[in-house]
Amino acid sequence: MKEKKRTTAFLARPGVQTFISSLLCIILGLFIGFIALLIINPGGAVKGILNVIQNFMYYPSQAVRIKYFGQTLVKAAPLVMCSLSVLFAYKVGLFNIGAAGQYVVGAGASLYCALALHMPWYICLLAAIAAGALLGALSGLLKAYRNVNEVISCIMLNWISLYAVNTLLGQVKEAASPYTKSLSSTNKSALLPNMGLNVIFKDDYVTLAIPLVIVVAVLIYIVLEKTRLGYELQATGANKAAAKYAGMRENRNLILTMAISGGLAGMGAALLYLTGFEQWSVTQSSLPGMGFNGIAAAFLGGLSPIGSIFSSYFIQHITSGGAYVDKTMYAAQISDFISSLIIYLCGFVLFFRHFMAGMVEAREAKKAKGSGSGAASETDGDSSSDKKGGEA
Amino acid sequence: MENYAVEMLHITKKFPGIIANDDITLQLRKGEIHALLGENGAGKSTLMSVLFGLYRPEEGEIRMNGQKVEIRDPNDANDLGIGMVHQHFKLVECFTVLDNIIMGVEPTRGPFLNKGEAREKVLALSQKYGLLVDPDALVEDITVGMQQRTEILKMLYRDNDILIFDEPTAVLTPQEISELMQIMKNLAAEGKSILFISHKLAEIMTVADRCTVLRKGRYIGTVETKDTTAEELSAMMVGRQVNFSVDKKDITPGEVVLDVSHMTVASRLHKNDAVRDVSFQVRRGEIVCIAGIDGNGQTELVYGLSGLEPLKSGNIVLCGTDITHAPIRKRSSMGMSHIPEDRHKHGLVLDYTLEDNLVLQRYYEPEFTGKGGFLRRANIRAYAERLIEQYDVRSGQGPVTIARSMSGGNQQKAIVAREIDKDPELLIAVQPTRGLDVGAIEYIHSQIVTQRDAGKAVLLVSLELDEVMNVSDRILVMYEGEIVGEFDPKKVTVEELGLYMAGARRKEAAR
Numbered sequence: 001m002k003e004k005k006r007t008t009a010f011l012a013r014p015g016v017q018t019f020i021s022s023l024l025c026i027i028l029g030l031f032i033g034f035i036a037l038l039i040i041n042p043g044g045a046v047k048g049i050l051n052v053i054q055n056f057m058y059y060p061s062q063a064v065r066i067k068y069f070g071q072t073l074v075k076a077a078p079l080v081m082c083s084l085s086v087l088f089a090y091k092v093g094l095f096n097i098g099a100a101g102q103y104v105v106g107a108g109a110s111l112y113c114a115l116a117l118h119m120p121w122y123i124c125l126l127a128a129i130a131a132g133a134l135l136g137a138l139s140g141l142l143k144a145y146r147n148v149n150e151v152i153s154c155i156m157l158n159w160i161s162l163y164a165v166n167t168l169l170g171q172v173k174e175a176a177s178p179y180t181k182s183l184s185s186t187n188k189s190a191l192l193p194n195m196g197l198n199v200i201f202k203d204d205y206v207t208l209a210i211p212l213v214i215v216v217a218v219l220i221y222i223v224l225e226k227t228r229l230g231y232e233l234q235a236t237g238a239n240k241a242a243a244k245y246a247g248m249r250e251n252r253n254l255i256l257t258m259a260i261s262g263g264l265a266g267m268g269a270a271l272l273y274l275t276g277f278e279q280w281s282v283t284q285s286s287l288p289g290m291g292f293n294g295i296a297a298a299f300l301g302g303l304s305p306i307g308s309i310f311s312s313y314f315i316q317h318i319t320s321g322g323a324y325v326d327k328t329m330y331a332a333q334i335s336d337f338i339s340s341l342i343i344y345l346c347g348f349v350l351f352f353r354h355f356m357a358g359m360v361e362a363r364e365a366k367k368a369k370g371s372g373s374g375a376a377s378e379t380d381g382d383s384s385s386d387k388k389g390g391e392a
Numbered sequence: 393m394e395n396y397a398v399e400m401l402h403i404t405k406k407f408p409g410i411i412a413n414d415d416i417t418l419q420l421r422k423g424e425i426h427a428l429l430g431e432n433g434a435g436k437s438t439l440m441s442v443l444f445g446l447y448r449p450e451e452g453e454i455r456m457n458g459q460k461v462e463i464r465d466p467n468d469a470n471d472l473g474i475g476m477v478h479q480h481f482k483l484v485e486c487f488t489v490l491d492n493i494i495m496g497v498e499p500t501r502g503p504f505l506n507k508g509e510a511r512e513k514v515l516a517l518s519q520k521y522g523l524l525v526d527p528d529a530l531v532e533d534i535t536v537g538m539q540q541r542t543e544i545l546k547m548l549y550r551d552n553d554i555l556i557f558d559e560p561t562a563v564l565t566p567q568e569i570s571e572l573m574q575i576m577k578n579l580a581a582e583g584k585s586i587l588f589i590s591h592k593l594a595e596i597m598t599v600a601d602r603c604t605v606l607r608k609g610r611y612i613g614t615v616e617t618k619d620t621t622a623e624e625l626s627a628m629m630v631g632r633q634v635n636f637s638v639d640k641k642d643i644t645p646g647e648v649v650l651d652v653s654h655m656t657v658a659s660r661l662h663k664n665d666a667v668r669d670v671s672f673q674v675r676r677g678e679i680v681c682i683a684g685i686d687g688n689g690q691t692e693l694v695y696g697l698s699g700l701e702p703l704k705s706g707n708i709v710l711c712g713t714d715i716t717h718a719p720i721r722k723r724s725s726m727g728m729s730h731i732p733e734d735r736h737k738h739g740l741v742l743d744y745t746l747e748d749n750l751v752l753q754r755y756y757e758p759e760f761t762g763k764g765g766f767l768r769r770a771n772i773r774a775y776a777e778r779l780i781e782q783y784d785v786r787s788g789q790g791p792v793t794i795a796r797s798m799s800g801g802n803q804q805k806a807i808v809a810r811e812i813d814k815d816p817e818l819l820i821a822v823q824p825t826r827g828l829d830v831g832a833i834e835y836i837h838s839q840i841v842t843q844r845d846a847g848k849a850v851l852l853v854s855l856e857l858d859e860v861m862n863v864s865d866r867i868l869v870m871y872e873g874e875i876v877g878e879f880d881p882k883k884v885t886v887e888e889l890g891l892y893m894a895g896a897r898r899k900e901a902a903r
Contacts, residue, residue: 247721
């Protein structure tokens with residue numbers, strides 16, 4: 001009896017509920033991915049889904065494994081930043097679907113500073129943060145003073161950013177290809193320092209970005225939970241009218257939030273492009289998925305900055321793993337298909353959590369009734385927590 | 393066996409965590425007015441929702457004229473002749489009265505509406521029961537009283553025999569209330585059976601034949617009103633004797649704390665100004681009460697004072713300083729406390745913990761925010777614990793309880809604690825007891841009076857005439873955005889106030 005009570009209390013903790021629901025989403029996503037593979041080509045399904053889960057473990061050699069683990073980390077770092085960006089805005093009641101655009105201008109600013117202006121890496125990084133913050137602040141301004149829904153303005157700015165950046169970086173592209181010049185041949189000082197991590201991972205792309213991302217995640221956690229700024233921003237997000245009533249400058253808070261959020265996404269781009277891992281293609285006509293995957297990563301991580309680190313890694317892990325699915329049995333797009341299925345399922349974290357909270361509550365109610373105390377509290381009609389509408 | 397129009401026998405309805413209705417029996421005789429009395433949260437609404445088919449009870453049955461019936465949804469209820477006038481009217485504002493009445497049951501001739509027939513029926517009903525309405529007026533242009541009569545006609549037009557009135561007097565002036573009482577009596581005399589939900593004892597004593605009392609989801613009893621007294625009913629409702637009057641010391645008001653001159657505030661809803669050229673003062677040691685019917689500019693007046701809305705013209709002076717254009721934070725730090733009208737919209741961040749809500753007006757002070765902008769959590773906890781103890785705020789988990797999960801009364805107590813503990817010069821309290829039970833009302837009134845006795849200035853905005861008469865030292869009546877009269881509560885009757893509240897009379901407020 002006592003034992004059972006403890007499990008209930010354990011399950012009632014929000015952190016535990018989030019963790020379990022995230023796991024459920026992952027399992028469900030993998031399962032549906034497996035079903036999809038079965039339908040397309042039953043013969044390779046088991047192997048295919050194992051490839052996705054294994055990712056770099058596909059290789060037998062320890063040395064190769066660690067190299068590809070490093071590369072997964074390299075791509076996970078910007079994803080963590082994008083998910084922090086989405087999460088930070090969401091905690092303040094804003095849906096930053098513009099992380100994609102802020103990521104793009106971050107890439108544009110850092111690469112232009114590196115390739116055209118020959119700046120060192122830290123200037124390029126700061127430029128990326130500034131560019132992202134500026135774009136975010138623009139959406140915040142429109143929201144605060146013109147009540148333009150941030151989702152609408154962000155989506156439009158996403159495309160504006162993409163083509164603006166394509167135009168800008170057209171000036172620093174290689175003559176024979178649509179890609180920007182490589183950092184290592186044009187401006188080595190713009191490459192992020194390796195700090196010895198390249199030796200450990202036997203891969204030059206593994207840089208300062210990895211530890212930096214973790215530091216930023218912890219910082220965001222501290223700002224949100226421990227500071228007056230976090231208290232104000234989250235109060236504004238949870239109840240704008242109450243924030244105004246308490247004398248907070250709710251418009252300033254909106255703009256500041258979008259600026260910080262945009263800065264995080266912009267920084268994410270710099271942390272990828274300044275490793276030299278990828279070059280920007282100035283003919284691309286679709287937004288990089290990083291900003292959008294950040295949304296999934298933020299929810300899968302239970303909207304916790306620390307959770308984001310793990311969820312982002314996981315999403316990158318299966319995305320990279322998708323590349324190992326046998327292309328003779330499945331179309332080349334299969335890897336994107338499987339990972340997007342799983343990412344899609346990640347959106348259900350809140351749903352599962354809500355469901356679980358309801359179950360735990362019902363069980364406690366049953367127990368309370370058993371003990372006979374008719375504590376018929378005068379709960380208000382609207383007390384059922386209903387804050388879930390925001391993610392539409 | 394007696395013939396009842398409706399019998400609800402042994403109804404039990406549970407929600408997770410609470411039993412909203414616990415073995416409740418309600419029997420409505422044909423042609424009677426039956427009051428359903430209980431505090432907020434006593435289970436009145438749940439019981440009516442069961443009767444209306446919105447909830448299915450776990451146990452118990454409903455009978456009509458002795459026959460067991462199943463009410464699965466509101467359509468079933470309507471088919472059985474059960475109609476309801478909701479507390480908040482369900483009318484289409486930009487439609488005429490007639491259109492609203494026939495909506496959903498429009499008479500037709502072929503594919504065309506036949507409004508002529510409908511109009512005749514409505515006029516006939518209106519004459520029969522003394523329900524004066526103008527069928528061609530738009531609902532947005534008519535008074536609240538006429539809107540209510542439209543709702544009643546809606547039920548009658550549908551030939552409903554069981555009429556439920558959910559707190560029908562909350563929005564009416566005293567004159568309109570007595571008209572409504574007469575209408576209800578007419579309806580009962582014509583054989584309609586009426587269920588009258590209320591927590592106002594005087595009205596129940598006036599109009600009802602019998603009264604069923606609920607308390608905390610349980611059935612307490614049913615009494616004939618002619619055999620009982622208001623005190624007895626109140627004791628049944630609350631479970632103990634209640635002190636209705638408020639004890640106050642005699643105090644001569646001191647210096648002026650709040651001086652408002654020629655204040656005009658624009659309306660968000662329509663072109664006319666919500667507050668028009670209002671001037672008044674509040675002094676130390678007095679409770680000035682703004683009385684009036686809901687929607688006559690009281691809300692906007694307070695928004696203007698607290699800084700939530702800008703003034704169109706006029707001046708506000710607090711303790712000798714002009715604060716007309718001061719930001720909200722400045723007003724607050726200068727000694728203005730504000731218990732807001734809508735505790736969920738303005739008063740609380742519902743998803744924050746109780747302790748975070750208790751420092752909502754003070755979190756930025758050095759006591760709670762240390763160097764580098766870090767919150768001093770230990771101090772916040774200690775402060776919250778003191779307030780919870782001192783003001784008896786009850787909650788599941790103390791300081792870390794999420795505000796949303798607290799009861800309305802305790803949410804309000806938390807706000808009152810926060811605003812009073814700021815040690816204000818001016819306390820603005822807007823409907824501080826709305827929706828609270830008798831115990832909480834007593835407590836909050838005593839806290840407000842304590843502030844006055846301590847030499848604070850208090851501005852109380854209230855829609856409840858009992859509260860206005862009992863608590864205030866001076867009454868200002870607001871009608872259509874203007875102050876139309878100033879009264880001493882000891883020298884004015886409720887009826888007289890009602891005339892001013894309804895705009896039937898006005899005099900210049902003495903300054």
